[in-house]
Amino acid sequence: MIAQAGVSYVDQWLDGYWLVLVVKAAVVLVFFLTAPLAVGYAEHKVLAHMQARLGPMYAGAFHGWAQLVADGVKFVQKEDIIPAAADRWVFSLAPGVALVPYIVVLVVIPFSDQAFVLNLDVGIFFVIAMTSISVIGVLMAGWASANKFSLIGALRAAAQLIAYELPLVLAAAAVVMQAATLSMIGIVEAQEQYWFVFSQPIGFFIFMVASLAELTRPPFDMPVADSEIIFGAYTEYTGLKFAFFLLSEYGGIVVLSAIASVLFLGGYLGLPGMEAVPGPLWMAAKIGALSFLIIWLRATYPRLREDQLQRASWLVLIPLALVQIMGVAVLKVAV
Amino acid sequence: MAIDEKEVRTAEEPKPTGLGLVKGLGVTLKHALRPSITQQYPQERPDLPPRTRGVIALKESNCTVCYKCSRECPDWCIYIDAHKETHEPASGGKGRSMKVLDRFAIDYALCMYCGICVEVCPFDALFWSPEFEYAEYEIVELTHEKEKLEEWTYTVLPPPSLEDGAEAPAGEGAA
Numbered sequence: 001m002i003a004q005a006g007v008s009y010v011d012q013w014l015d016g017y018w019l020v021l022v023v024k025a026a027v028v029l030v031f032f033l034t035a036p037l038a039v040g041y042a043e044h045k046v047l048a049h050m051q052a053r054l055g056p057m058y059a060g061a062f063h064g065w066a067q068l069v070a071d072g073v074k075f076v077q078k079e080d081i082i083p084a085a086a087d088r089w090v091f092s093l094a095p096g097v098a099l100v101p102y103i104v105v106l107v108v109i110p111f112s113d114q115a116f117v118l119n120l121d122v123g124i125f126f127v128i129a130m131t132s133i134s135v136i137g138v139l140m141a142g143w144a145s146a147n148k149f150s151l152i153g154a155l156r157a158a159a160q161l162i163a164y165e166l167p168l169v170l171a172a173a174a175v176v177m178q179a180a181t182l183s184m185i186g187i188v189e190a191q192e193q194y195w196f197v198f199s200q201p202i203g204f205f206i207f208m209v210a211s212l213a214e215l216t217r218p219p220f221d222m223p224v225a226d227s228e229i230i231f232g233a234y235t236e237y238t239g240l241k242f243a244f245f246l247l248s249e250y251g252g253i254v255v256l257s258a259i260a261s262v263l264f265l266g267g268y269l270g271l272p273g274m275e276a277v278p279g280p281l282w283m284a285a286k287i288g289a290l291s292f293l294i295i296w297l298r299a300t301y302p303r304l305r306e307d308q309l310q311r312a313s314w315l316v317l318i319p320l321a322l323v324q325i326m327g328v329a330v331l332k333v334a335v
Numbered sequence: 336m337a338i339d340e341k342e343v344r345t346a347e348e349p350k351p352t353g354l355g356l357v358k359g360l361g362v363t364l365k366h367a368l369r370p371s372i373t374q375q376y377p378q379e380r381p382d383l384p385p386r387t388r389g390v391i392a393l394k395e396s397n398c399t400v401c402y403k404c405s406r407e408c409p410d411w412c413i414y415i416d417a418h419k420e421t422h423e424p425a426s427g428g429k430g431r432s433m434k435v436l437d438r439f440a441i442d443y444a445l446c447m448y449c450g451i452c453v454e455v456c457p458f459d460a461l462f463w464s465p466e467f468e469y470a471e472y473e474i475v476e477l478t479h480e481k482e483k484l485e486e487w488t489y490t491v492l493p494p495p496s497l498e499d500g501a502e503a504p505a506g507e508g509a510a
Contacts (some may be wrong), residue, residue, distance in 0.1 A: 050363040054373040300363045301356070 009114050024107075024117045032103045035287075036250035037068045042288075043250075043295045044068075050299040071243075078239035083146055086236065090144035095237070095244035098137025101130040102251040109258045110185045112268045112279030123184035124172055127259055128165075131214065134248060135161040138223070141245070142233035153232020156306060157216055157223035163313035164213035164220075170321035171207040174200055174328045175263045188267035195266040202324045204264040206317050208293070211256040213309065215249065217294055219301035220309055257290035258283070265290075385492055389467035391446070391453060392487035393439055397460035400434040404452035404461060412445035413452060414438060414478070439481040444474050462491045 010027075014020050041056075044067060048055030060066025082088055108123045110116035120126050135157055142154020176182055178199065179190035190196075197204045213220040224232040234245050261267055265286045268279030304312070374381050383389075405413040416438035421430040453461045464487040471477050497504075 046367065049371055050367045052366055052369065052371045052373075054371050054375070057375065296360065296363060299367075300359045 010117075028103060028106050028117060032106055032251055032254075035254045036247055037072075039253050039291045039295075040068045040246075040250045041065065042291065043298070046292065046295045047299050050296070075239055075243035078242075080239045080241065081236075083236050085146035087144040087146070090140050091236075092241070094137045094141035094144060095241045095248070096137070097140055098134050099244050099248040099251065101133040102248055102255045105130045105255050105259075108184050109255070109262065110188060110267060111283045113185060113189070115268075115280050116185065119183060119185050122182045124176060124182050124187065124259075124263070127184070128169055128172060131252070131255065131259075132161065132165055134252065135214075137248070138233045141237065145233070145236040147236050149229040149231075150233050150235045153223045153225075153229050153235070156229075157233060159306075160213055160216065160220065160223060160309060163310055164210040164317075167206045167313060167317040167321045168210035168214060170318070170325055171200075171203040171210065172263060174203045174321070174325045177325070177328050177332055184262050184267075188262055188269060191266040191269060195264060195269075197264040200264065200324065200328065202320060203328075204260070206321050206324070207260055207263065208290075209317060210313075211260060212294065212297065213313070215252045215256060215294075217249075217253070218298040219304050221303055222306050222309060225303060253291050253294055254287060257287045257294065260290055261286035383465060383467075385465060386463070387465040387467070388448065388450065388463040389465045390443070390463075390469060390487055391441060391448075391450075391484070392462045392464040392466075392491060393441075393481055393484035394460050394462065394488045395436060395439070395481055395485055397458045398436055398439065399458055399460075400436050401457065403455045403457065407451045407455045409449060409451065410445045410447060412442040414440040414442070436481070439484065440478050441484065442478040443469065444477040462488055464488065464491050466490055 010020055010023055014023060041064075045055045045063070056064025056067035058064055059070040082091055105127050107117045108120050108126055110119070138157045139154045142150040142152075142157070145151070175187060175196050178196060179187045181187060181190065212218075216223045222228075224234065229235070234242060237245060261283060266282075267286070268283045270277050270279070270282045400415060400417040402415060405411070405415050415436070417434045417436050419432050420435050421432045423430045450463065453463055466487050469477075469479065469483075
């Protein structure tokens with residue numbers, strides 16, 4: 001196993017550049033189309049039970065497991081409306097721009113030392129660069145909609161991204177300093193002794209808070225605050241385009257949970273004494289646990305105000321992240 | 336209007352938020368682990384109190400066609416038709432006239448379930464019944480006739496027993 005580490009299963013089994021490429025792309029696409037649905041369904045059910053309800057119970061006969069499939073079919077049937085004053089091209093392109101970066105990020109996420117698509121030397125750098133592109137899709141949507149609510153929502157999303165990208169990057173940078181590598185697999189392998197959440201709990205906290213803000217998930221969902229601006233940048237969207245935005249939200253949860261698992265929770269590494277459980281299951285369990293946490297936070301906390309959000313980032317998270325990165329640097333050099 | 340300085344409430348000093356945030360997570364988790372309170376209605380009968388005020392039922396034999404209910408009804412949803420019959424007593428003498436109920440219907444599309452008709456009925460002919468499943472596909476079908484209203488009386492509970500030491504009911508037939 002160790003000898004082959006760093007070479008993916010697909011590369012070992014299949015020959016031919018194009019065949020390998022197609023298989024890998026298909027695997028990523030299938031994962032991206034199923035995992036967010038699972039998270040979305042979990043959100044329906046977890047939110048419901050936290051509010052003493054049952055949630056979907058009919059679609060698919062058993063506890064409404066097919067609810068999101070049914071929703072997808074419904075979205076396809078909806079009329080595709082583009083406002084008369086909208087910038088048609090930008091308006092139609094925006095959902096794709098919001099969605100694709102999250103698919104691309106999946107390429108570098110390792111599910112074991114062999115179950116991955118690509119082991120980039122600059123893995124985490126690539127991930128952070130890609131997740132930031134998504135907000136451009138939101139900005140495009142808001143600008144092209146020719147709707148004041150959409151524009152306000154889009155600008156809120158952009159302001160939020162600027163405020164929270166910094167703590168996110170700083171928290172990731174501290175991990176990179178400790179692991180001494182940018183490669184996702186390298187970061188996981190560096191946690192053989194202990195997970196980085198134990199050495200950098202503050203970093204983990206900052207990363208999760210910044211992830212929530214980056215995903216515009218409650219309690220940081222002012223860009224879609226329905227009581228103020230309807231549904232923010234997505235207000236004018238219908239049908240499949242709207243579904244793409246929803247998919248990118250849930251895909252974002254999966255992707256950022258996966259990144260947080262890799263950076264802080266040892267990725268595909270299991271707990272000591274439980275090596276029999278394969279790596280992909282560990283990775284899935286960690287993604288699931290963090291997704292549950294994100295849903296749980298939504299059920300618990302009310303939405304922050306826009307100024308509270310900015311204050312929390314610039315006056316609390318960023319100084320905290322800087323202190324933590326200095327601490328890690330000192331320890332790295334001293335120890 | 337001057338406000339007494341002492342009456343003005345000042346905001347409390349904010350407490351550290353961390354504890355409250357954790358407590359909030361505890362509340363949601365606790366509810367997630369409890370069984371939910373949803374009743375799956377069409378598959379599962381709702382757990383209603385026995386004296387639920389679902390629909391107004393009519394015990395026809397108690398009705399004397401006094402029209403009090405239909406006159407008190409705020410939105411005029413009660414229809415009553417009756418005719419007069421005269422019975423010759425077997426012992427002879429003047430014939431006794433009585434009113435016979437031909438039609439008694441309540442338009443539940445109009446009824447606002449105020450219960451005034453039940454309150455004013457002097458002879459306990461109208462009751463609150465716990466039935467509630469009488470939805471129809473046409474609005475005109477929501478006018479239910481006395482046969483249907485009679486059926487609903489079968490699920491009405493007997494009246495509560497008198498309190499200890501209360502005066503005995505006046506007559507045999509008194510309900």
